[in-house]
Amino acid sequence: MLLIKQGRVxxxxxxxxxxxxxxxxxxKIAQINPVRKDGAFHGGVGLSNGVKTKINRDNCEIIDARNxxxxxxxxxxHCHLREPGREDEETISSGAEAGxxxxxTTLCCMPNTQPVIDNQEVVKFIYAxxxxxxxxxxxxxxxTEKQEGRKLAEFGELKEAGVIGLSDDGNPLLxxxxxxxxxxxxxxxxxxxxxxxxDINLSKNGSMNESFLSTVLGxxxxxxxxxxxxxxxxxxxxxxxxxxxxxxxxxxxxxxELIREAKKKGIKVTCETAPHxxxxxxxxxxxxxPNFKINPPLRTRxxxxxxxxxxxxxxxxxxxxxHAPHSSEEKELSFDKAPFGTIGLETALAVGISxxxxxxxxxxxxxxxxxxxxxxxxxxxxxxxxxxxxxxxLTIVDLDKEWTVKKENFISRSKNSAFLGRKLKGEVVSTICxxxxxxxx
Amino acid sequence: MNQKQWNKKDLLGLxxxxxxxxxxxxxNAQSFKEISQREVKKVPALRGKTIALLFFEPSTRTRASFExxxxxxxxxxxxxxxSTSSILKGESLLxxxxxxxxxxxxxxxxxxxxxxxxxxxxxxxxxxxxxxxDGCHEHPTQALLDLFxxxxxxxxxxxxxxxxxxxxxxxxxxxxxxxxxxxxxAEITVCGPSTLIPLKxxxxxxxxxxxxxEAIREADVLNVLRIQKERYSIDSQIPSLRxxxxxxxxxxxxxxxxxxxx
Numbered sequence: 158m159l160l161i162k163q164g165r166v167x168x169x170x171x172x173x174x175x176x177x178x179x180x181x182x183x184x185k186i187a188q189i190n191p192v193r194k195d196g197a198f199h200g201g202v203g204l205s206n207g208v209k210t211k212i213n214r215d216n217c218e219i220i221d222a223r224n225x226x227x228x229x230x231x232x233x234x235h236c237h238l239r240e241p242g243r244e245d246e247e248t249i250s251s252g253a254e255a256g257x258x259x260x261x262t263t264l265c266c267m268p269n270t271q272p273v274i275d276n277q278e279v280v281k282f283i284y285a286x287x288x289x290x291x292x293x294x295x296x297x298x299x300x301t302e303k304q305e306g307r308k309l310a311e312f313g314e315l316k317e318a319g320v321i322g323l324s325d326d327g328n329p330l331l332x333x334x335x336x337x338x339x340x341x342x343x344x345x346x347x348x349x350x351x352x353x354x355x356d357i358n359l360s361k362n363g364s365m366n367e368s369f370l371s372t373v374l375g376x377x378x379x380x381x382x383x384x385x386x387x388x389x390x391x392x393x394x395x396x397x398x399x400x401x402x403x404x405x406x407x408x409x410x411x412x413x414e415l416i417r418e419a420k421k422k423g424i425k426v427t428c429e430t431a432p433h434x435x436x437x438x439x440x441x442x443x444x445x446x447p448n449f450k451i452n453p454p455l456r457t458r459x460x461x462x463x464x465x466x467x468x469x470x471x472x473x474x475x476x477x478x479x480h481a482p483h484s485s486e487e488k489e490l491s492f493d494k495a496p497f498g499t500i501g502l503e504t505a506l507a508v509g510i511s512x513x514x515x516x517x518x519x520x521x522x523x524x525x526x527x528x529x530x531x532x533x534x535x536x537x538x539x540x541x542x543x544x545x546x547x548x549x550x551l552t553i554v555d556l557d558k559e560w561t562v563k564k565e566n567f568i569s570r571s572k573n574s575a576f577l578g579r580k581l582k583g584e585v586v587s588t589i590c591x592x593x594x595x596x597x598x
Numbered sequence: 599m600n601q602k603q604w605n606k607k608d609l610l611g612l613x614x615x616x617x618x619x620x621x622x623x624x625x626n627a628q629s630f631k632e633i634s635q636r637e638v639k640k641v642p643a644l645r646g647k648t649i650a651l652l653f654f655e656p657s658t659r660t661r662a663s664f665e666x667x668x669x670x671x672x673x674x675x676x677x678x679x680x681s682t683s684s685i686l687k688g689e690s691l692l693x694x695x696x697x698x699x700x701x702x703x704x705x706x707x708x709x710x711x712x713x714x715x716x717x718x719x720x721x722x723x724x725x726x727x728x729x730x731x732d733g734c735h736e737h738p739t740q741a742l743l744d745l746f747x748x749x750x751x752x753x754x755x756x757x758x759x760x761x762x763x764x765x766x767x768x769x770x771x772x773x774x775x776x777x778x779x780x781x782x783x784a785e786i787t788v789c790g791p792s793t794l795i796p797l798k799x800x801x802x803x804x805x806x807x808x809x810x811x812e813a814i815r816e817a818d819v820l821n822v823l824r825i826q827k828e829r830y831s832i833d834s835q836i837p838s839l840r841x842x843x844x845x846x847x848x849x850x851x852x853x854x855x856x857x858x859x860x
Contacts, residue, residue, distance in 0.1 A: 369798035373613070375713040375735030375770060378797065444721075445714030491712030493733065 164222025169526035170542040181549040184592035230262025230550030232532040235477035242271025247482040253290035255569040257596035259502040260585040262550035263293040269327040275299035275310040280318035291595035295321040304328040316346040324351040340400040354387035366439040366454040385411035404428035408453035410463035417472040429475040432508040435464040447495030482571030499575035510583030549592040558584035608720045608727040611736035612777035644673035647704040654710040699723045741774030756783035761813040764823030767796040789813035793835040
């Protein structure tokens with residue numbers, strides 16, 4: 158048995174925020190006991206080998222969590238683990254380790270691998286590899302075969318093999334007719350589609366936000382309407398079908414406004430954003446550093462502000478990393494030729510603490526909600542809470558610890574972080590998944 | 599060059615230069631123009647220095663100009679073009695540049711189809727970097743030459759009205775000329791079909807005209823740009839070259855050009 162002692166336990170789903178001892182037995186949360194004023198030990202009863210056992214200090218391994226916070230393990234509903242196909246950039250194993258270091262106990266990986274996750278064999282491969290890691294890794298399945306946007310993938314087969322959702326992330330679904338059938342057919346299997354909203358006829362070969370700055374820098378621009386037009390389209394399709402829909406990596410004010418209005422109308426929509434969209438702006442592009450080349454692109458300060466407000470007022474439900482590893486050979490090119498993406502698993506929580514909690518946009522509990530319980534709720538995943546009997550997936554964080562993002566400290570196989578050199582506050586000291594310590598600083 | 603006043607490592611774009619720095623270069627160029635008209639066209643200013651010419655995009659005039667300039671100033675040059683460079687063979691930019699630096703090069707001159715590449719290189723090496731044109735971004739030496747020519751023909755730049763005509767969106771010369779001319783006190787109008795004028799360019803402090811006659815009417819100087827066919831698909835931004843010609847943006851037979859000295 159494991160005892161996490163005297164940490165500040167935050168569980169948004171159960172509305173807990175108090176100093177308590179957390180007992181773990183059989184890989185599950187066995188008990189959460191408030192610490193008594195006199196500091197005396199509660200004891201209690203937990204399950205051990207299926208037998209009710211008196212919990213006491215002697216039969217527990219103890220982790221001291223004084224002055225730390227204990228939260229449900231983080232859940233990332235949008236990352237790219239590159240396996241199969243680009244194991245030079247990331248593997249399921251290296252991604253899982255990076256995730257554990259970042260406080261994640263569950264990763265949901267996107268299907269734009271080589272081959273694409275569009276059939277049972279690839280899903281089985283992902284689960285076989287996932288089993289070798291210490292945390293939970295679940296795949297998204299493709300919406301269309303090879304993510305080519307032409308023919309629906311076999312959702313039933315994919316569901317049976319264990320995909321937790323569907324997405325053509327990276328290859329936006331341009332054909333409105335296919336999107337309609339996809340949203341409609343996904344209902345049969347209670348699968349949610351995570352939509353990458355981008356009209357590639359508008360984004361073309363652009364590499365940054367289209368604005369006065371793209372004019373100055375002579376870089377081809379990607380206008381915000383390339384995203385919002387598709388958000389508007391798919392909200393209408395979802396409304397027409399009364400179907401659920403989830404929008405991935407929302408980056409601009411126009412999309413936030415559309416989704417806010419849709420929620421008011423009762424459309425069944427959820428959405429996520431990523432840490433770079435509220436922290437960084439297109440101004441970063443001035444350096445021509447390809448680590449700032451991300452899709453959707455970093456937008457204006459007004460857009461970043463709208464993202465923060467969207468998080469605050471609940472329009473944006475969740476925070477995902479969109480962890481997108483790239484090899485230095487491919488990323489360290491000129492800005493227009495470099496691939497899109499930043500890694501994010503090892504920085505997301507600290508960026509949330511530094512830029513949202515410290516700056517008064519979200520409470521710590523709200524941040525955890527958007528990085529753990531809401532992602533679990535949206536994709537119907539296990540975890541996201543510290544209820545007794547739930548899997549013991551939890552993360553211990555030192556909120557006050559300041560650190561600087563450095564290339565050499567990343568566990569991820571790729572080092573393309575948009576946050577390199579940035580000072581952050583809040584560090585994961587320990588991650589526990591299924592009752593086992595999977596990361597320890 | 600006067601070391602007291604020029605203290606930059608690189609010459610990347612006119613956006614980064616002050617009026618004083620631009621004037622310093624133009625004044626120095628004046629004396630070098632004389633050298634080019636002498637019987638013996640060589641001075642020892644850069645003797646013992648090594649200059650790498652990295653032209654990753656086709657170029658005739660700019661490349662010949664730089665090579666000629668380097669030789670007349672007594673520098674040694676090495677040339678690398680994209681067909682012989684390792685950048686295309688999967689070597690990262692950083693590696694390629696570090697290799698060039700290891701050859702103890704003093705100055706690197708870069709022409710590339712990608713905006714910003716000279717900035718990326720300059721931030722990574724100790725050698726000086728001169729931008730010989732980066733994508734649709736800047737072409738500072740072409741702009742300096744244009745400023746030099748205007749100053750020579752018109753006697754000054756302050757107060758002149760300059761119209762830049764044609765494909766503004768894809769022109770690095772337009773951007774560099776706007777910075778240079780603005781800093782030296784000219785008033786600028788950019789003119790072209792609306793699809794070839796980039797978003798919010800007015801914020802650079804220029805007027806926008808779609809009508810060529812309007813742009814010419816009050817101009818003291820015209821700067822005519824060619825269509826940058828290699829940078830985009832013409833079909834989507836203008837219907838055809840013949841329709842472009844109909845708009846007279848680049849037509850030298852246009853009557854309204856008469857009387858303008860450029």
